[in-house]
Amino acid sequence: MAALDAVLARIDANQEAALGRLFRLVAIESVSTDPAFAGECGKAAEFLRAELESLGFEASVRPTEGRPMVVAHAAGERPDVPHLLFYGHYDVQPPDPLELWETPPFEPRIVEAETGKRIVGRGVSDDKGQLMTFVEAARAFRETGGLPCRVTILLEGEEETGSPSLPAFLAANKPELSADLALVCDTSMWDRKTPAITTMLRGLVLEEATIESADRDLHSGMFGSAAVNPIHVLAKIIAGLRDDAGRITLPGFYDGVAEPPEEIVERWRALNFDEKAFLGAVGLSTPAGERGRSALEMIWSRPACDVNGIAGGYQGEGSKTVLPARASAKFSFRLVGGQDPQKIAASFRDYVRASLPPDCRASFVSHGASPALALPFSSESLSRAGRALQAEWGVEPALIGSGGSIPIVGRFKSDLRMDTLMIGFALDDDRIHSPNEKYELNSFHKGARSWARVLHALSL
Ligand code: BES
Ligand code: MN
Ligand code: MN
Numbered sequence: 001m002a003a004l005d006a007v008l009a010r011i012d013a014n015q016e017a018a019l020g021r022l023f024r025l026v027a028i029e030s031v032s033t034d035p036a037f038a039g040e041c042g043k044a045a046e047f048l049r050a051e052l053e054s055l056g057f058e059a060s061v062r063p064t065e066g067r068p069m070v071v072a073h074a075a076g077e078r079p080d081v082p083h084l085l086f087y088g089h090y091d092v093q094p095p096d097p098l099e100l101w102e103t104p105p106f107e108p109r110i111v112e113a114e115t116g117k118r119i120v121g122r123g124v125s126d127d128k129g130q131l132m133t134f135v136e137a138a139r140a141f142r143e144t145g146g147l148p149c150r151v152t153i154l155l156e157g158e159e160e161t162g163s164p165s166l167p168a169f170l171a172a173n174k175p176e177l178s179a180d181l182a183l184v185c186d187t188s189m190w191d192r193k194t195p196a197i198t199t200m201l202r203g204l205v206l207e208e209a210t211i212e213s214a215d216r217d218l219h220s221g222m223f224g225s226a227a228v229n230p231i232h233v234l235a236k237i238i239a240g241l242r243d244d245a246g247r248i249t250l251p252g253f254y255d256g257v258a259e260p261p262e263e264i265v266e267r268w269r270a271l272n273f274d275e276k277a278f279l280g281a282v283g284l285s286t287p288a289g290e291r292g293r294s295a296l297e298m299i300w301s302r303p304a305c306d307v308n309g310i311a312g313g314y315q316g317e318g319s320k321t322v323l324p325a326r327a328s329a330k331f332s333f334r335l336v337g338g339q340d341p342q343k344i345a346a347s348f349r350d351y352v353r354a355s356l357p358p359d360c361r362a363s364f365v366s367h368g369a370s371p372a373l374a375l376p377f378s379s380e381s382l383s384r385a386g387r388a389l390q391a392e393w394g395v396e397p398a399l400i401g402s403g404g405s406i407p408i409v410g411r412f413k414s415d416l417r418m419d420t421l422m423i424g425f426a427l428d429d430d431r432i433h434s435p436n437e438k439y440e441l442n443s444f445h446k447g448a449r450s451w452a453r454v455l456h457a458l459s460l
Contacts, residue, residue: 067157088131089159092123133447162368203335256338300401
C-alpha cells in the first residue's frame, strides 16, 4: 500500500493544480432547478467523468429523466478491506440575487481574508469543493501507488432539487452501487479548528400552495371587502401554522418527534454552542422558534416550518389598487426522528383546505419529501475515521447534528443496506445558497488530506 506520508505529501505538492481543477468545475453553471442550465449540468458531469477516468477509474455519465449521474469504479490494492461508495453532488443552487455578488458567481477567484485565503464562487463549498477533496485524495493515492481499497464514486446533479431521479437509479443499479460503507462529503465542520462527523440530518417536505378566488383581478375600490382577497386568506393560513409558543399547529405534526437520548444531549451540551455568536454572525440576537428551546435544539433536534417565498398581487414599482385573484406560497418543513413526510404533507393540505372561506380554492404542488436521518453514534468505521480526523486536525472530531437535509442518504441504508459516514469541511459562514459563497483553501487542502487519512484508516 502506498505509504500514507507519501500520499499526504503528494496532496500538498498538487495544491496549485488541484485549485485549477476546482476552478474549472466551479466555472460550469450547473444549476439543477432551472431547465435552461441542463446543458451545463451535462458539462459538469462530463468534466467529472473525464477527471475520474484520468485517475484510473472506469467512469461513465449515465442519463436519467433529469440530470445525469456520474458513476466510477476503481479496484483497490487489497480485496479483504471494505469497498467504499463516495457520494457527492455537482449541481448548485441558482446564484440569485446576482446584484449581491461582489464578483461574478461562475468566475471563481481567490480572495484574501482574515482567516486566510478563500475561493469565492457558486457551489464552491456546496458541493464542488467538498467533492473535489475526495477526488484529490484519490488522485494522490493513484500517483503514489494506488487506492488502498475498492472505491465506487456516485456524483449526482439533482441534490439541490431533492434528488428526484436517484431512488430509481439506485434501484436499477443496486449491485453496481452497493458497497460496504457510504461516504458523503456535503456537511460542515464544527468550527474552524474542529472537524466533525455528522450523525443526524433533518428530513424535508416541500409544498407549494396556491389560493384562487374571483375569476379575474379586480379594482380594490369597486370590489374590496365585498370580494374575498386570497392574499389575506393566505396570510391567515401562514400565521395559523404556529402558535404563540412557536409550536407548529398542524394535527399530528409532532408524531414521531422524541427528545434525543440523554447521552446525546450531554455530548451536545459539551460542545458549548455559542448561541449569541451564531445569531450575531448574521445580524440577529434572539432565537425565534419554540419557546424554551435553545437555537442548537431548534436546528438539530426539533422540526420546523418556514415560508420560503410568497407571491400575489402587484409586485412592481409604485402602487396599484388591485384585488388579486390568486396568491401562493412555498413552504418547507424540516423533519426529525420518525416524522412521516407523507403524513405531514397531507396534514398541511388538510389544514389549508379547512381554512378556506367561501369562494376560495386551493391547489398544491409537492417539490419533494424525505425523512430525517439518524446514524449510529458509534461503530468501528466511525472510530477509525474519528482517529484519522484527529491525526489531521489535532483535535477529536465533534459528533454533530445538522439542520440541513441530504435527501438521498437515508436510502443508502434502506435500499442498499449500507451505513454512511458524513464528513465535511465546510464552515458555517461559507454562505452556501447565498451570494458570495466561499470555500476556504484550508478546508480544501486539509479536506483532501483528511480523506487520504480516512481511506487509509478504513483499509487497515
Ligand atoms: N449540503 C446541503 C445540506 C447541508 C447543509 C448539510 C449544511 C449540512 C450542513 C445540501 O446541498 C442542501 O442544501 N440540501 C437542501 C436539500 C433540498 C434543496 C432538497 C436543504 O437542506 O435545503
Ligand atoms: Mn450540498
Ligand atoms: Mn445545497
